[in-house]
Amino acid sequence: MKLSLFSVSYAGLWGQQRLDLPSFIGRAAELGFEGVMLMGKRPHLSPLDVGAETLASLRAALKQHGIQCAVLAGYTDLSGAGAAEVPYLEMQIAYVEALAHLARQLDARIVRLFTAYEIDGQSPQTVWDRVVRVLREICDRAAACDVTIAVQNHHDTAVHSEALLELLGDVARPNCKLGFDAWSPGLRGENLYEAARRLAPHTAITTNADYVRLPRFRYRPEVVNYERAQPDLVRAVRFGEGCIDYRAFFQGLRDGGFDGWASYEMCSPIRGGGGAENLDASARHYLQWMRENVLRA
8 A cells, every 4th residue: 555645735725835736746755655646626737737848847846756646636526417508527528538648647547536416306316327427438538548537435426335336336447446535434424444345446546534523503592502403514633533433444445455545635624724834744644644553554
């Protein structure tokens, strides 16, 4: 298992320090990571902005710092929601195909993407069928670049581990794998060990972050009391300090035969704030936790 750092952590999207990609690559190497996962949108690696000069600078930075580009992260919603005359799905197919070409030029072999959010007024089966159809085309196009598509359990469609495995079977493409994340099943109460062990043979990458639940209540003055509000607020914390049972998760992945990339992300406001010192300390803490609890196990 190899460890990488996700550039979204230093993208400035939640008020944290923002680094351009060459600076981020240098920072990840300095912190001790073997690889990087690059965010496939602005302000980082948008296909709209990447030309020969940008690619050359990224390849030079990777070579200079002795670090590998492991994954490009795509951002998709394959629900097809919106005006019927607008080709939303075609746009996303073209976007992911462009990421696959960039991945090949950066010696990465994996593009991560999401499924779909469910749409009010449409049956979940309709959305499911659409996701399967689009994923098949995306995978066929990515295969021309020798790129694997890793589907992350993030959006509504196939977010449960059993459903994700079913989706993978429906797509039925050899270069379609999973980007299995513990955050989603951990917060929803799945058995992390069993889910990870079962999905490990189909998993290409895993993206990791830890969180605490902060219960919410609303004051009811007519009864001079509080009413429980749902759902809980969730906040990112340093790895191993939250409510996600990562020991069980990684044991399940190992027992199932997973030996891919594990990437650390800070993709929401994190305890301690978004300053460079806190972000760097959190990233170092992830490396230390993984080395002590997973890589040495």
